Amino acid sequence: MENFKTFIPPERTLMGPGPSDVSPRVLNAMARPTLGHLDPLFIDLMDDIKGLLQYAFKTTNALTMPVSAPGSAGMEACFANLVEPGDKVVVCINGVFGNRMVENVTRCGGTAIKVEDAWGEQTSLQKVEDALKANPDAKILAFVHAETSTGVRNDAQSLCALARQYDCLSLVDAVTSLGGIEVDVDGWGIDAIYSGSQKCLSCVPGLSPVSFSPRAVEIIQNRKTPVQSWFLDMNLIVGYWGQGGKRAYHHTAPVNSLYALHESLLMLKEEGLEQSWQRHQQGHEALRDGLEGLGMQFSVDSHYRLPQLNAVAIPPGVDDAAARKQLLENDNLEIGAGLGDLAGKVWRIGLMGYACKPRNIDHCVASLARVIR
Numbered sequence: 001m002e003n004f005k006t007f008i009p010p011e012r013t014l015m016g017p018g019p020s021d022v023s024p025r026v027l028n029a030m031a032r033p034t035l036g037h038l039d040p041l042f043i044d045l046m047d048d049i050k051g052l053l054q055y056a057f058k059t060t061n062a063l064t065m066p067v068s069a070p071g072s073a074g075m076e077a078c079f080a081n082l083v084e085p086g087d088k089v090v091v092c093i094n095g096v097f098g099n100r101m102v103e104n105v106t107r108c109g110g111t112a113i114k115v116e117d118a119w120g121e122q123t124s125l126q127k128v129e130d131a132l133k134a135n136p137d138a139k140i141l142a143f144v145h146a147e148t149s150t151g152v153r154n155d156a157q158s159l160c161a162l163a164r165q166y167d168c169l170s171l172v173d174a175v176t177s178l179g180g181i182e183v184d185v186d187g188w189g190i191d192a193i194y195s196g197s198q199k200c201l202s203c204v205p206g207l208s209p210v211s212f213s214p215r216a217v218e219i220i221q222n223r224k225t226p227v228q229s230w231f232l233d234m235n236l237i238v239g240y241w242g243q244g245g246k247r248a249y250h251h252t253a254p255v256n257s258l259y260a261l262h263e264s265l266l267m268l269k270e271e272g273l274e275q276s277w278q279r280h281q282q283g284h285e286a287l288r289d290g291l292e293g294l295g296m297q298f299s300v301d302s303h304y305r306l307p308q309l310n311a312v313a314i315p316p317g318v319d320d321a322a323a324r325k326q327l328l329e330n331d332n333l334e335i336g337a338g339l340g341d342l343a344g345k346v347w348r349i350g351l352m353g354y355a356c357k358p359r360n361i362d363h364c365v366a367s368l369a370r371v372i373r
């Protein structure tokens, strides 16, 4: 006889590349009674979520809502809606997620013009400008703001300005940046942006906030071909998420997950965006001091280091997998392994959202001190 039983997970401290620790306030919100997805009270909640997302993204974009799926689906929503067969997209690559963008462009029938920089370095503005000059027919400039695979912050404001200058739409991955560092959709002129619930928003995984500028919306409404994904077609989703009027069934919203997102955004609003960015920066500085005190070295230049994703070289002689296993089993602490070129060379220590607090930083430094000794 098989012995299936209720699953009770241990209380881990999640300090990897995401998911990050979820606030108990958010978990409690999620456990509240499920409403119908067209219940008037739920529609009111959806409107609140839109307003709170506009706050988080710093935008007045009407088409701002969470896609009912993880960050990768938000990425796919942006590309599937904006790219038509034959379109040229300049894609900046300096880590895992830039490559995933290229996959999206080609699967939409577009052509990706790759601008590549080394993992751990920033995207070169000069190379991007050269690519835009060489491809005056490019429609979109796409880049990752916070490259979670390396810990690098790309210069989103300057990249968006270049997109404007060369008459391109800007498409931005803000999965790890939103809530952790400054993101200013209207101020920087971002046309399409997606994020994720499980990184710096302190929420459960599975939702992807997106926002489209009026310029992007016009392009989506005037496509020559239908969006090849039925589920992600914004022209259909607005029938459910659109402002006011009658809401029609599109798909069953993940009602309880949306309670969670609402509560996490409310926490962000209560704390204040600037205060949240500051908390991540202060957390990073405390962690940096602790790790450098153990003799560990950061692998990204301090000028473009992400506070919420700390990539540090694995000290010589330390067994990567064994050390992380020991952290997980003895200290209930999860940190991230290196990816791709950086596998076996770095650890990625996340300080995202609710996980970014002094108690976790002390726990992390003390635990690491034991495993690298």
Ligand SMILES: *Cc1c(COP(=O)(O)O)cnc(C)c1O
Binding pocket: 018, 070, 071, 072, 073, 075, 097, 144, 146, 147, 148, 149, 173, 175, 176, 196, 205, 206
């Ligand atoms: C995590 C992440 C994604 C993918 O999000 P999922 O929720 O795992 O699908 C995309 N881009 C970046 C920069 C990320 O960190």
